[in-house]
Amino acid sequence: MRVAAQHGKQESLFMANRSMKSNALHCIYLFFILLFILVPMASPLEAKVTKSEFGSTPDGTKVEIYTLEEGALKARIMTYGARLVSLEVPDRSGKPSDIVLGYESLAGYTADPKSYFGSIVGRYGNRIAHASFTLDGKVYHLPANDGTNTLHGGIKGFDKLVWHGREIPNGVELTLVSKDGDQGFPGTLTARVRYTLGAHALKIEYFATTDKDTVLNLTNHSYFNLAGEGHGDILNHQVMIPADRYTPVDASLIPTGELAPVAGTPLDFHNPTAIGARIDDNFEQMRLAGGYDHNYVLNGKTGVLQEAARVVEPTTGRILTVETTQPGLQFYSGNFLDGTLTGKHGHVYAKHAGFCLETQHFPDSPNHPKFPTTELKPGETYHSVTTFGFSTAP
Numbered sequence: 001m002r003v004a005a006q007h008g009k010q011e012s013l014f015m016a017n018r019s020m021k022s023n024a025l026h027c028i029y030l031f032f033i034l035l036f037i038l039v040p041m042a043s044p045l046e047a048k049v050t051k052s053e054f055g056s057t058p059d060g061t062k063v064e065i066y067t068l069e070e071g072a073l074k075a076r077i078m079t080y081g082a083r084l085v086s087l088e089v090p091d092r093s094g095k096p097s098d099i100v101l102g103y104e105s106l107a108g109y110t111a112d113p114k115s116y117f118g119s120i121v122g123r124y125g126n127r128i129a130h131a132s133f134t135l136d137g138k139v140y141h142l143p144a145n146d147g148t149n150t151l152h153g154g155i156k157g158f159d160k161l162v163w164h165g166r167e168i169p170n171g172v173e174l175t176l177v178s179k180d181g182d183q184g185f186p187g188t189l190t191a192r193v194r195y196t197l198g199a200h201a202l203k204i205e206y207f208a209t210t211d212k213d214t215v216l217n218l219t220n221h222s223y224f225n226l227a228g229e230g231h232g233d234i235l236n237h238q239v240m241i242p243a244d245r246y247t248p249v250d251a252s253l254i255p256t257g258e259l260a261p262v263a264g265t266p267l268d269f270h271n272p273t274a275i276g277a278r279i280d281d282n283f284e285q286m287r288l289a290g291g292y293d294h295n296y297v298l299n300g301k302t303g304v305l306q307e308a309a310r311v312v313e314p315t316t317g318r319i320l321t322v323e324t325t326q327p328g329l330q331f332y333s334g335n336f337l338d339g340t341l342t343g344k345h346g347h348v349y350a351k352h353a354g355f356c357l358e359t360q361h362f363p364d365s366p367n368h369p370k371f372p373t374t375e376l377k378p379g380e381t382y383h384s385v386t387t388f389g390f391s392t393a394p
């Protein structure tokens with residue numbers, strides 16, 4: 001009996017011991033599980049950045065492409081033209097699509113001088129009238145590449161040059177040194193553009209310095225189709241632009257100098273409206289541009305990040321929100337796309353296959369002293385920020 005009792009005691013001690021051990025083990029497991037869950041939540045998430053080769057330009061310069069991945073977003077940026085080559089964004093069911101127009105290979109980009117797909121445009125985004133401007137009493141002549149005007153920096157603008165890329169936290173920094181006299185512009189200019197990816201937004205930050213007085217207007221020329229590139233036209237996209245005024249243009253798309261109210265015109269996007277709803281209205285500005293190709297005067301303070309546009313694509317639920325520190329926004333509805341360009345996956349880009357929201361200074365500002373100045377002087381640093389945020393509607 002005693003033996004049996006002792007045995008029973010030993011057994012229960014053993015059992016107690018075992019359950020203590022297994023409790024301790026459970027605690028250790030729990031500790032590690034919590035560690036794995038909580039540590040990534042507490043520390044900021046970093047985008048994964050990888051670099052690879054993307055071929056060579058016709059003159060033999062090597063081009064690299066950087067892939068940024070963060071959460072459900074993926075962006076690819078190449079050093080030729082500092083271009084956004086692809087941008088994968090999930091729809092309302094989580095299915096990702098590439099929502100920017102472009103080409104699969106470098107050759108597509110180098111063979112297309114006119115569309116500026118995904119590029120950083122410089123030195124001067126949009127038009128400069130009669131390919132000339134006066135600065136500090138001196139007249140500067142630029143190459144004309146749009147009738148008698150200069151468009152997007154001239155014949156060989158920043159979109160057609162190979163930038164120097166380097167990985168930075170969450171993204172890539174691209175640097176370009178444009179020599180004094182490049183495309184007629186004064187001053188040696190050093191431009192730096194940083195693309196960084198967060199879980200819900202792509203941020204583009206611009207910096208530049210010069211060694212002589214000059215003018216500058218940098219922007220990004222991505223064409224979006226929130227249903228996915230190559231998925232028809234963008235006429236059903238609902239656009240909201242909270243701007244009260246725009247800069248009307250003449251027949252060659254040069255601003256008249258007026259800041260006109262959008263109220264009562266097809267350019268009023270205070271209330272979300274389909275791009276196609278008024279695009280063919282019998283309104284002179286729409287006829288001149290063949291659709292939307294207008295600079296909006298943003299209501300907020302230049303230098304302070306403000307919402308510039310919000311676009312909803314009803315079939316996929318994708319929402320694009322653009323914020324910027326710039327004073328203007330060029331809303332371009334892809335009017336000059338004409339079905340002659342074959343982009344990614346053999347997709348033919350017809351009229352209105354994509355739209356651009358180019359955050360910028362006003363077109364032709366160097367010839368309009370009343371527009372916000374685009375002058376940059378030695379010792380100053382040009383700086384602007386634009387974010388493209390993504391979400392979905394149910």
Ligand code: BGC
Pocket residue numbers: 114115116126253293294330332336356358
């Ligand atoms: C301009 C259009 C031009 C297009 C070229 C836009 O920024 O506003 O007028 O045709 O770029 O791709």
